[in-house]
Amino acid sequence: MTRRIAMISDHASPLAILGGVDAGGQNVYVNQLSCQLAELGYEVDVFTRWDDARLPRVIEWRERIRVVHIQAGPVGMLHKEDLLDHIPEFAENTVEFMQSERMPYSIVHANFWFSGMVAMEIKRELGIPFAITFHALGRIRRQFQGANDRFPRQRELIEEEIARMADGLIAECPQDREDLVRLYDADPAKITIVPCGANLQHFHPIDQLLARQILNLNKHDRTILVVGRMVPRKGIDTVIESLSVLKDKYDTRASLIVVGGESDRPDPKKTPEIGRLQKIARKLRVHKQINWAGRHGPENLKYYYNAADIFVSTPWYEPFGLTPVESMACGTPVIGSNVGGIKYSVVDGKTGYLVPACDPETLAERLIEIFNNRKLLQYFSENGLERVKYYFTWPKVANAMVNLYEKIIANSLSQDQIYSHKISLFNLSFERIIRTMQDSLDLLRIPMVNAAGAITKAIDGGAKILICGAGGSISETRHFARELMSRFAYPDRRTTSVLPLTTDPANLSICSEDLCYEDIFSRQIEAFGRAGDVLIVVSSNGMSPAVMRALAVAREKGLLTVGFYGGNGGKAVEMTNIPLCVPSHSPEHIEEVHLHLIHTMCEMIEKEFISQSTETRNLTPTRAKM
Ligand code: UDP
Numbered sequence: 001m002t003r004r005i006a007m008i009s010d011h012a013s014p015l016a017i018l019g020g021v022d023a024g025g026q027n028v029y030v031n032q033l034s035c036q037l038a039e040l041g042y043e044v045d046v047f048t049r050w051d052d053a054r055l056p057r058v059i060e061w062r063e064r065i066r067v068v069h070i071q072a073g074p075v076g077m078l079h080k081e082d083l084l085d086h087i088p089e090f091a092e093n094t095v096e097f098m099q100s101e102r103m104p105y106s107i108v109h110a111n112f113w114f115s116g117m118v119a120m121e122i123k124r125e126l127g128i129p130f131a132i133t134f135h136a137l138g139r140i141r142r143q144f145q146g147a148n149d150r151f152p153r154q155r156e157l158i159e160e161e162i163a164r165m166a167d168g169l170i171a172e173c174p175q176d177r178e179d180l181v182r183l184y185d186a187d188p189a190k191i192t193i194v195p196c197g198a199n200l201q202h203f204h205p206i207d208q209l210l211a212r213q214i215l216n217l218n219k220h221d222r223t224i225l226v227v228g229r230m231v232p233r234k235g236i237d238t239v240i241e242s243l244s245v246l247k248d249k250y251d252t253r254a255s256l257i258v259v260g261g262e263s264d265r266p267d268p269k270k271t272p273e274i275g276r277l278q279k280i281a282r283k284l285r286v287h288k289q290i291n292w293a294g295r296h297g298p299e300n301l302k303y304y305y306n307a308a309d310i311f312v313s314t315p316w317y318e319p320f321g322l323t324p325v326e327s328m329a330c331g332t333p334v335i336g337s338n339v340g341g342i343k344y345s346v347v348d349g350k351t352g353y354l355v356p357a358c359d360p361e362t363l364a365e366r367l368i369e370i371f372n373n374r375k376l377l378q379y380f381s382e383n384g385l386e387r388v389k390y391y392f393t394w395p396k397v398a399n400a401m402v403n404l405y406e407k408i409i410a411n412s413l414s415q416d417q418i419y420s421h422k423i424s425l426f427n428l429s430f431e432r433i434i435r436t437m438q439d440s441l442d443l444l445r446i447p448m449v450n451a452a453g454a455i456t457k458a459i460d461g462g463a464k465i466l467i468c469g470a471g472g473s474i475s476e477t478r479h480f481a482r483e484l485m486s487r488f489a490y491p492d493r494r495t496t497s498v499l500p501l502t503t504d505p506a507n508l509s510i511c512s513e514d515l516c517y518e519d520i521f522s523r524q525i526e527a528f529g530r531a532g533d534v535l536i537v538v539s540s541n542g543m544s545p546a547v548m549r550a551l552a553v554a555r556e557k558g559l560l561t562v563g564f565y566g567g568n569g570g571k572a573v574e575m576t577n578i579p580l581c582v583p584s585h586s587p588e589h590i591e592e593v594h595l596h597l598i599h600t601m602c603e604m605i606e607k608e609f610i611s612q613s614t615e616t617r618n619l620t621p622t623r624a625k626m
Pocket residue numbers: 018019020023024025026028227228229259260261294295296297298301320321322323324326
């Protein structure tokens with residue numbers, strides 16, 4: 001049985017156009033998370049308020065994802081501050097929809113406190129457990145916005161109740177966790193930190209000059225970028241003020257691009273915050289340095305992120321902040337406020353700088369440091385990219401979320417249900433690997449045939465094969481070497497010269513004493529590798545420094561390199577003649593498919609040997625194991 005998830009996002013639809021006051025991070029979160037959950041085999045229904053009469057009630061949005069529009073108040077736009085009165089109707093209609101469905105939902109994931117109210121009602125009526133991502137907390141908002149906070153006062157008490165009743169609380173960063181415990185007395189055992197991510201298919205490095213050309217920007221300008229919803233708490237005025245400090249104190253002129261707003265063309269009437277900011281800029285006489293770019297979708301945003309020298313995000317507070325990680329994914333360093341999620345995603349002095357919120361002087365100081373030091377900029381850029389790939393991608397977010405869901409589901413089940421829960425977990429795990437296998441079949445058919453052909457040709461020419469791998473993949477390399485040297489399916493075939501590069505204790509000890517661990521394979525390649533030999537590497541993420549060093553030395557010495565990787569193959573792809581990337585982000589599925597590819601590769605190579613052999617006896621394949 002496939003698991004069904006009810007993703008409730010009262011005001012933030014995954015279908016919305018982004019950049020306006022009420023459409024930003026939460027929409028992206030619900031969109032990206034739902035897509036990744038569907039990839040992992042879950043069925044997702046996103047319940048969101050019906051705010052556009054032109055849209056049908058239920059949309060089959062993507063494979064395994066539906067968007068269900070729930071009527072709550074008039075069908076049309078409402079500001080989120082005005083939704084409270086309509087939430088009981090939202091809850092009632094959602095429960096009714098769920099009851100009319102053939103298959104039950106295993107868990108509800110609520111987003112924002114209104115959805116938390118709906119989730120509480122669903123739990124009371126239908127007994128479905130729920131987890132919640134608050135995205136923003138009333139008590140934090142009130143602390144910073146004071147009388148400008150238009151949300152009703154009950155919000156905070158309702159949030160407390162939600163925190164008590166939820167089966168899981170998702171904190172987006174350590175600060176969020178601390179706030180939940182300190183301000184809401186939330187049970188720490190119920191809190192799991194799951195950050196947000198950047199979509200690496202949308203956001204990746206592109207040549208800066210090219211990006212500037214595409215956007216028609218001056219190629220010499222020192223360029224700062226801000227992207228986000230146009231609301232005062234995003235602190236864009238601080239960035240504008242820093243332009244004036246740069247001018248007056250450091251005699252430096254920088255350009256600022258501001259992306260976001262209610263319309264594609266910047267319009268102070270539609271986006272009053274733009275008008276307010278423009279007034280500040282005129283008063284400080286920096287208005288000519290600012291390019292108001294309006295709102296943009298990811299297809300354009302990637303050029304903005306890449307065109308900038310530095311991305312700045314200086315909000316007063318920030319539950320997570322997607323734009324800094326999107327910028328880092330493009331290799332553009334970030335200066336961010338030392339608050340909330342930003343102080344988690346940006347590492348001060350390593351991927352960029354953290355500055356106090358509302359402090360244009362310190363911001364200008366840091367901007368000058370980076371503008372005047374290209375090496376530092378490059379250092380931040382590389383570290384930022386690595387950090388995003390390691391911690392902040394949507395597939396990683398979804399994997400962590402699924403672990404949490406499964407834990408909550410398991411805890412909420414009776415003995416009978418636990419049995420069928422295990423059965424459905426078993427089914428799900430097979431469905432996932434079958435999907436990864438199918439995707440790999442489609443993607444890797446031709447590269448695998450090419451790799452087997454190239455390896456056989458090299459062996460025929462007298463080459464030997466060196467094999468190495470990182471982490472858990474070391475076992476795969478041993479396995480591969482053994483099959484290649486002895487036999488896989490065909491007895492009596494000739495052997496091959498295979499050398500699995502060693503990671504035995506003596507070698508490890510020597511490396512740690514006299515060299516460094518990164519040299520563990522490269523040193524052996526220097527010793528044994530000859531031009532024309534083959535280096536095969538196995539690494540699920542393609543990021544291991546030891547594998548990278550091995551590939552670099554193999555390239556220098558003229559070895560042919562074949563790599564078994566996962567996902568996009570990491571940095572190793574660029575250094576490998578024939579990369580074979582399993583299209584998955586789950587390390588265990590990547591390893592499982594690697595083993596299958598290794599067996600297939602052995603069989604393909606053996607078949608070549610056999611077809612070359614004049615010896616035709618005993619050619620029936622037999623799988624003689626261990
Ligand atoms: N965004 C966009 N177009 C715009 C402005 C913003 O697509 O013109 C996106 C941006 O890429 C990011 C999201 O809106 O994914 C804003 O999220 P963030 O967490 O930075 O801020 P929030 O909206 O949650 O306050």
